[in-house]
Amino acid sequence: MIADLVVLLLVVSGTVMTLISTIGILRLPDVYTKAHAATKSSTLGILTILLGAFLYFIFRHQIVSIRLLLGIAFVFLTAPVAGHLIIRSAHRRGEPLADISVGDALGELKTRMTDPSREMEEGAEKAERANREQSEQT
Amino acid sequence: MFAAVFETVLLACLFLLTLSIGASLYLMFKRTTTIPERVLLIDSFSYIIIGLIAILSILTDTDAYVELILLIGILAFLGTIALSRFMERGVIIERERDDR
Numbered sequence: 001m002i003a004d005l006v007v008l009l010l011v012v013s014g015t016v017m018t019l020i021s022t023i024g025i026l027r028l029p030d031v032y033t034k035a036h037a038a039t040k041s042s043t044l045g046i047l048t049i050l051l052g053a054f055l056y057f058i059f060r061h062q063i064v065s066i067r068l069l070l071g072i073a074f075v076f077l078t079a080p081v082a083g084h085l086i087i088r089s090a091h092r093r094g095e096p097l098a099d100i101s102v103g104d105a106l107g108e109l110k111t112r113m114t115d116p117s118r119e120m121e122e123g124a125e126k127a128e129r130a131n132r133e134q135s136e137q138t
Numbered sequence: 139m140f141a142a143v144f145e146t147v148l149l150a151c152l153f154l155l156t157l158s159i160g161a162s163l164y165l166m167f168k169r170t171t172t173i174p175e176r177v178l179l180i181d182s183f184s185y186i187i188i189g190l191i192a193i194l195s196i197l198t199d200t201d202a203y204v205e206l207i208l209l210i211g212i213l214a215f216l217g218t219i220a221l222s223r224f225m226e227r228g229v230i231i232e233r234e235r236d237d238r
Contacts, residue, residue: 001140008147011193015151018186022158025182026165031174038182046189050207053192057201068192071207075188078211082181082218089226090174 003059010052017045030098031090039083046075148197155190159183177221184214 024037050072057063097104162179165171171179188207195203 004140004144007196008144011151011196012147014189015154015193018189019154019158021182022161022186025179026161031172031178034175034178038178042182042185046185046192049189049192053196053204056196060199061201063201065201065204067204067208068201071188071204071211074208074211074215075185078215079181079185082215082222083178085219085222086174086177086181086225089222092226093174095172095174 003055007052007056007059010048010055014045014048014052017041017048021045030101031095032087032097032101035083035087039080043075043079046079047072050075145197148193152190152193152197155186155193159186162186173225177218177225180221181214181218184210184217 018041021037021041024041025034028034028037050068054065054068054072057065057068091106162183166176166179188210191203191206191210195201
């Protein structure tokens with residue numbers, strides 16, 4: 001009875017977390033923000049559902065299912081890596097950020113790494129602009 | 139009495155997970171969805187299906203479906219790797235690497 005209650009609690013909480021992650025995928029504006037919803041909370045939800053099934057087989061049948069344990073470990077290892085891969089290749093592909101995003105540190109770093117002259121040009125432009133503003137003031 | 143409640147709650151969980159698959163499918167066929175978002179959706183489909191199989195194996199009271207969890211997990215991971223590499227460069231297996 002109590003074991004069944006624990007199993008139910010784990011399964012229901014996992015389902016609710018997966019549902020929340022789906023709502024996040026539907027609502028968020030961007031690939032990068034959608035990946036937050038899709039990888040983190042979905043992984044946690046699936047992990048709790050699998051843990052519930054594992055405990056159910058232990059309590060009901062006295063089976064310690066090694067395959068289920070292996071599945072838990074595998075999902076726990078691969079789901080964040082897969083999300084990271086998708087986002088990495090999306091950023092390399094030049095996928096645009098949402099309008100409300102504040103900064104793109106990786107993109108700035110990449111332009112600076114591949115094209116060091118651009119930084120110099122930017123610096124020169126900035127100095128020129130400052131000069132012009134000063135001359136306008138005077 | 140408790141067994142009936144147990145089954146009903148598990149069926150409700152199955153329904154909710156199916157609902158989240160349906161919502162993701164809606165987004166999949168929407169026209170404004172970009173390609174990386176679709177790859178992300180395929181990835182999340184497979185994890186939701188893993189959860190569905192786990193709940194189904196509790197409901198039917200056998201551990202015969204447990205191998206499917208491992209199988210779908212491995213297939214989803216490999217498929218995500220292949221899709222993201224294809225999305226990035228247009229090829230999956232590179233023969234000549236350039237130093238980047």
